[in-house]
Amino acid sequence: MANSCRKLVFNIYIGFYCSAVIMPQKCICSQFTSSPIDEFNKDAEAFPVATNGEIFPWHELRLPTVVIPLHYDLLIHPNLTSLDFVASEKIEVLVRDATQFIVLHSKDLEIINASLQSEEDVRYRKPGERLTVLSYPAHQQIALLVPEKLRPDLRYSVAIDFQAKLADGFEGFYKSTYRTLGGETRTIAVTDFEPTEARMAFPCFDEPLFKANFSIKIRRESRHIALSNMPKVKTIELEGGLLEDQFETTVKMSTYLVAYIVCDFTSVSGTTSSGVKVSIYASPDKWSQTHYALEASLKLLDFYENYFDIHYPLPKLDLIAIPDFASGAMENWGLITYRETSLLFDPKTSSTSDKLWVTEVIAHELAHQWFGNLVTMEWWNDIWLNEGFATYMELISLNITYPELQFDDNFSNTCFEVIKRDSLNSSHPISNQAKTPTQIQEMFDAVSYNKGACILNMLKDFLSEETFRKGIIHYLKKFSYRNAKNDDLWHSLSNNCLESDSTSSGFCYSDSKKTSNTLAFLRENVELKEMMATWTLQKGIPLVVVKREGRSLRLQQERFLSGVSKEDPEWGTLQERYLWHIPVTYSTSSSNVIHRHILKLKTDTLDLSEKTNWVKFNVDSNGYYIVHYEGQGWDELITLLNQNHTLLRPKDRIGLIHDAFQLVSAGRLTLDKALDLTRYLQHETSIPALLKGLEYLELFYLMVERRNISDVTENLKHYLLQYFKPVIDTQSWVDEGSVWDRMLRSTVLKLACYLNHAPCIQKATELFSQWMESSGKLNIPTDVLKIVYSVGAQTTAGWNYLLEQYELSLSGAEKNKILYALSTSKHQEKLMKLIELGMEGKVIKTQDLAALLFAIARNPKGQQLAWNFVKENWTHLLKKFELGSFPMRMIVSGTTSHFSSKDELQEVKLFFESLKAQGSHLDIFQTILEAISKNIKWLEKNLPTLRKWLLISI
């Protein structure tokens, strides 16, 4: 048996290999590639054993490409009472090379039977031939063995009947519940497939490259509705009063984007200028919170259609708030699913930052309808082509559709967020190998999202927005309904005039307007692909060291590593072979011109045309690099900030604050120098810049407070309250002003109350008492709501009352604020109660457990509790969340990465080792250990300086 299987697979393999090599363009699925023959031979002995003891004919995690799907007919009948579903499917497949088996993905599905018809059988209505089904759960695959070899270039229809329980977690086809105002608990059934969970709902070719059309039918009771990617064509009535909704066939798409839902939700709808019907669905009692999302999604869909010059190809788009949802949202084509707090907006309880979040998530998921759905990455190693672009497009779309949200001022934070991770040695390149489902899930991280967006933004700044836009339009048009890889993007962004199909989009790299001679020269000569390879295939972030000598600027690049200083023995090895093509920009005291240069070498020299007092690199923080100024550089900039900070743009000031503190972590700048730089903040007129400085000071406060370093904690508290007194005292407790005014209010008052600033506590206490007296009816300004609740949660009566209101509240935004407030209690038994409620999953939903553990771990009185809990309940947690999922990673890093002592590091290390021994391994374990080591070093090195600096400053 083993032998015959091996031969069989081998033959098929050669067949495919030849056709792909000989005529890659002609082959209807030329995008499929396969691994080299040698690799196959090497592992040929290692065929796995199926569950019934027979040899399973396929041994790789990736599916064979000899059989490809063209069309799926899916009929799904979920039962929301017995919490299971029965289903059947017909997959039309194309056989590209003779084969005796078809391998599909399937996870936790009970296959009832499988049969096969040839095209001829279908035409003559000949019944299908029953197939033997083998199952290999370790690879989440089934193999259908056919009695006679399938013939190349023919189509076949595979019919499978199957059933399963509705899943308990948040993946596949799962159940979700909500409570009505009347106290009744209702169940809905919902799908969430990305990246590899479509296989939990129906047997399929569950890889992004296998695009197909889907015709979906859903059976339901009359009290429910059914939704799917496409609009409903008709409903037919079946025996026993059951209804069957039949949906239009989808466009060609990947399995991870399929979605269907059975629920009893209500909706609001509108139509875009181009006639797309947009609806927002929520549970009936939350209907009133859907209006903002409707307005935003109509606006944003119009924007994207215009911006990409490509119609949204479906007749409708539904956005639905799901009561139990693991991540923030999921971009299923035509039926986007959201966590309630990512879609619903309640004017009474949603703050400015809640509004920003909702708008941002809508902008993100709508961008995916093009980047991701229309054009999909070939494989998960390039998930940044989806997520980096969707994150980048948030910036572009919101700047234009919602200028009042001033989203642009927040973008540098997107980059700063990932720099923390990317400046550790354990980071990874944007394009990274991913094979197993856990590794694939781990790809959904800050490197793919944030760094992806930041390097796109840097490239846009380099090429100009218009050129960049034309390039991405070209990319989207060229790869519509297909898959793409990095090089396809770089190619579309440069020299696309050479391609026959490129002229229609009208963009030619060399025709681009030659606005500036230097720039035109650079544009034409730079090899985009070569340049971008240095950002996508190499991990880390560069440090540009600038030294001004008279009129010349000496530049040097190296790999920036926080937590490792130049004196450390490992520094040299960690630098080896790292080199970027950095599009640097700078401005000087002598003019407003933005100077540009590509730093391709380790060192370079630039000549200044005039004498200047200062030079500032990385204009507007658009580049993904950190800058260090040697010699007098930092002093000149500090002087400038103190004398007239407005001579630098706000984003440049933010960048300086960021880079200075990063350089402290890398031992390149002393902490007192960076702290001295923040002294100008008293006069800072840009709120985002002020908040950036405050963020670092707060971070240091939390670090010393958690470690019980009481003298520094006290002095830093004193310094913060004294230094920022003018800002604190001028805050009103009213929702008024611009977005940034309101963000400042939330941040500053939160800090003031946290530091026990008497006027703040007094005002919050007063509002909390009034709120309790009004039985929760009083409207507290939304931007201070969390602060008021947190102060109120410090008494037992307040805490208990908040917990009661938590159960009653219909607003996810309010519930989040209450839960956060509850987690700030100083009483460990209360914190433990919260964790128990979170584990039970009734009052506090399992979807909120990760954020809860994160919040408790941030509370100095809860950090040990949360960490012990995670250690002791790891297996329970693994039953609730997949190992590589967002929530699980948030739980692990949220309860550990703030540690800053050697003992804690040792404990975490031992725990991770024990997990590894049990087979639970995540790549972020290494990142966490590195982050803790960095904290330890930071404190060792900088605590004495901080102590001294505070003594002279207060």
Ligand code: BES
């Ligand atoms: N495609 C993702 C959803 C996803 C996340 C699938 C992780 C598989 C694993 C979606 O577009 C997304 O990125 N959602 C974000 C929100 C976004 C605004 C950053 C999320 O869920 O946090």
Ligand code: ZN
């Ligand atoms: Zn996304």
